Amino acid sequence: MLPLVILATFLKPALAARAFLNEPDTGIDRTVGDIGVGILPDLTDMVSLPDFDFAARNYLPALNYTYYRQAAGGEGSYRNNLEIFGNYRFLPRQMQDVTALNSTLPTTILGYNFSLPFFIAPASRAAYGHPKAEAGLVEAAGREGILYARSQFATLSINEVHALKAPGQVLFQQFYRAPTLEEDQANLDSIAAVGAKAVILTVDTNSYGSRQRGLRYGFDRTENRGYRNVTWEYYHTLRNMTSLPIVLKGIQNVRDAQAAVDNGVAAIYLSNHGGRQLETSPSALEVAHDIYVNAPDIYKQIEVYADGGVRYGSDILKLMAFGVRAVGLARPFMYANIYGVEGVQRAIQLLRNELSRDASNLGLADIKALNTSWIQTTRSSWVGFI
């Protein structure tokens, strides 16, 4: 029998906070060679989405990288977004004919055809990563047939981005409430005029988030403009101001999801803004799970999209298993854009490859057959919020 005080000494390391790795160690530091500010590793050295984070962190000036990387508070939501996927186990099946799986990857989003069930989420200021700014995003999305949703605060204007569309390419446009309805109307009119196919109204940003990492570099958009007043009444006002479908982005609660159905919303987009808004807000995967448990019909009544911390093909499958139709990623594509269009295209291809490999190893013959029978819907060990 060990004396208690000795036992306590052994227990101590187990109780200490576990180290958080922004990217899991898969050995990139051993292959990229010389790396530092202004030195871009070979694109062929990028074999996964987290590799682009490593490349961007080393290549970009600290201010530029921090703009993309920053998140709210102690960044618990940011970390949880990444780590929560590890708490859900797959229930793989063997002896399945998966050989036609690839033909099932294309999907529709609000009725528009896309080659894959993931998309480029709206993120502002691509010029922090590449001189051609959003050109890399819209062009790579066009080449690969996926959706790109332009941020209202993109570097390139809405007209510049739409001028870069491939023939038939569909873009959605993210939207924040402006100080006056006249400005809102002008924004909506230019969105319709360029031919964007949907408005994504962001509802999780009454204030700019408390982003410590960014404050160190002067990124602060509070500017005492007062709180944004985004209510159901505002939604209905906006609904009357455009004929485009309106998607609500930033839904984090099953009751708001239900209210969206009750208010006749076209689609909802589960998101905590990449952990950039409210510290300890839930990840989209947790919200998707809550909706599944408490109001599963929502997935049949309305299209549901989700983003936050998605880095692997397997992450996409878990969100889709709960009923999510399409999954967004922001930072990975912003980091990949340090290589311009070729980098973003490679990121899309790497993720498509993972998605198809992971779905096939799960035993899925048809990605549309994903449901909760493919995952454990009780979480395993809890590792989030360290």
Ligand SMILES: Cc1cc2nc3c(=O)[nH]c(=O)nc-3n(C[C@H](O)[C@H](O)[C@H](O)COP(=O)(O)O)c2cc1C
């Ligand atoms: C640099 C950056 C800028 C963003 N800008 C916007 C924006 O203008 N509008 C918006 O609705 N969401 C914005 N987001 C949030 C993303 O659309 C998305 O919800 C989130 O980043 C997804 O998490 P991920 O970065 O882990 O993929 C931004 C995110 C980042 C990283």
Ligand SMILES: *[C@@H]1O[C@H](CO)[C@@H](O)[C@H](O)[C@H]1NC(C)=O
């Ligand atoms: C989407 O693809 C289907 C066939 O795969 C086609 O019939 C349909 O016209 C396409 N829709 C659009 C809007 O392009």
Ligand SMILES: *[C@@H]1O[C@H](CO)[C@@H](O)[C@H](O)[C@H]1NC(C)=O
């Ligand atoms: C960093 O951001 C600034 C401001 O957008 C931009 O002028 C500069 O080119 C960026 N640096 C790199 C390496 O992209």
Ligand SMILES: *[C@@H]1O[C@H](CO)[C@@H](O)[C@H](O)[C@H]1NC(C)=O
């Ligand atoms: C905020 O919007 C609601 C309805 O959308 C309105 O009733 C309220 O007066 C607005 N608040 C302010 C301060 O304008």
Ligand SMILES: *[C@@H]1O[C@H](CO)[C@@H](O)[C@H](O)[C@H]1NC(C)=O
């Ligand atoms: C929307 O427009 C309809 C028809 O013009 C009108 O009856 C309704 O009151 C309007 N709603 C809002 C919130 O503006």
Ligand SMILES: *[C@@H]1O[C@H](CO)[C@@H](O)[C@H](O)[C@H]1NC(C)=O
């Ligand atoms: C399925 O698609 C992936 C990704 O594009 C590709 O690498 C793979 O070869 C395809 N597999 C089959 C069996 O077609």
Ligand SMILES: *[C@@H]1O[C@H](CO)[C@@H](O)[C@H](O)[C@H]1NC(C)=O
């Ligand atoms: C999942 O889908 C299969 C059919 O593809 C169905 O038999 C099964 O009941 C579904 N399971 C759940 C939990 O919805």
